[in-house]
Amino acid sequence: MGKEKSPPPAPLTCWPAGSWGTVVDLAAEDDAQLAKLLALGIIPGVRLRILRRSPCWIIQIGFTRLALDETLARTILLLPDHPPGVSAFDRDG
Amino acid sequence: MSRGFRVDYGPTIEGFIARLLPLLKGDYPFHRRAVALLLLQGDQEIAALTARQEGPRVRQIQEIIKGAGGLSPPPASTIALARHRKAQRIAQAVMGKPLVRPLGGLLDWLTLWPPTAFPILALVLYYGLYRFVGGLGAQILVDFIEGQLFQSWVTPFAQELGARWLSPPLADLVAGDYGMVTLGLRYAVGIILPVVGTFFFFFSFLEDTGYLPRLALLADRACKKVGLSGRAVIPLTLGLGCDTMATVVTRTLETTRERIIATFLLALAVPCSAQLGLILALLGHSPLALGIWVLVVGTIFLAAGHLADRILPGPKAVFHMELPPLRLPVVGNIVMKTAARIQWYLIEITPVFLGTSLLLWFLDQQGLLQLIISALRGPIQSLGLPPDAAGIFLLGFFRRDYGAAGLYDLRASLSPIQLTVAATTLTLFVPCLAQAAVMVKERGVLAAMLIVAIIVPVAFLVGFSLNHLLGSLAMIGGLGNG
Incomplete structure (x- = not known):
């Protein structure tokens, strides 16, 4: 699908710290978990950045930073900007 | 419709809303558009409310919701995204670039990078809990309020009043061994209040600096081992101050499952400050005995948590938390939050005592x-x-520290093994009566009784095994005489 050989979407846990990407889908286990992710602002279509992978997953969405455990981080399907970690525009939309 | 603020959810969702609105004729606590939106997002509570309110139209409503449920992406997601974008536009209109604070950034990084984060965590806990709450609260302030104010003024005054104006059983109720002033009030205000008061201050301080979520995220992995999320670090550490209070605070955990596990662990293997102080006094002179006590109680904590995690049904704990930037605390905020929490303590916990x-x-x-x-x-x-x-x-059940205090009086006649066994069993043994009362209030009679029914045999079994194990080891190594 990618025009410039962008890597296919994969769970957030697959990408290195510093990556920017767009949330493509949420593989939530149930409605309650989906509602939780949405309430946190983790919504398909939103751009985020992975700040840290340990001791916990820390992501930045707009002005908000969120800490997530492995279980929740794995449910976020992320399409990274083409060469992961290079693009640096904090353009949301 | 609404005159001011409105989010446009796009033609598909707006179409569904337009079909739902004429069917919603009941009486709702908020706007019908909001009802329609909640229905489309699959909210169960509002669906039940509509079922009660709309009578014959329910079937039609359910059909529309079912149709929307088949959409991809699901309506909940589309609605959330539309709101997120609207919020973004508002924020962009009024906010500049985020402030860059180099020092804040460095500190921020140091409190998150594991090689520095864990030592910082240890320092925060040492100074905050051990020195401030344990030293200032549990020793200096308790000595002053309980030791000075109560022993010299309040208790004699209550005894005098009782002796002068009341007949013996009623005088005892006020100022006897189990009197409401001499035991209830003295305990709630003289012993627990200084401990939880200093704890609340420390807690509010951490909250105001933005450090608290870091504490939770650093503890998350360890907490998962006992079936809890990092959030549980708050009630568990509070338990070292007062388990009764901590049991109330388990409310902050997300699921009933986590609340039960935390309540159980607090009751079984988290000694409160009163107990901790006396056990340290009792075993402090023997590093070996203290080491055995720590090892046994720690092992039971981990094993019980792990087992509870395996046995209890329901989804595993997940952890998420917003991570605010670190900032300088505002004294006024800390004082206000501490005062609000102390007020809450006085209203909710004092009656229990x-x-x-x-x-x-x-x-x-x-x-x-x-x-x-x-x-x-x-x-x-x-x-x-x-x-x-x-x-x-028995006294240990009614008041944990009474048990340990009684043991303290008996210590001269007990061998090191007997002391270690007794201290361990008392730590694990049933929570104090106030804690049991709060367990019933928070978790319900059934869960509370189940927890007690597990704890009593476990405590005795561990004590029994420990006695035999240490006895045999002593025969080999000569530990018994000392």
């Missing part, structure tokens, strides 16, 4: 306390302890 002393007084008047004590003699002897220790264990 007063009620506890009322019950104890009643049992004592009826001679029931003695009856229970004699029933306990058998199990106590099986732990290798003198039968006199039965009274201590």
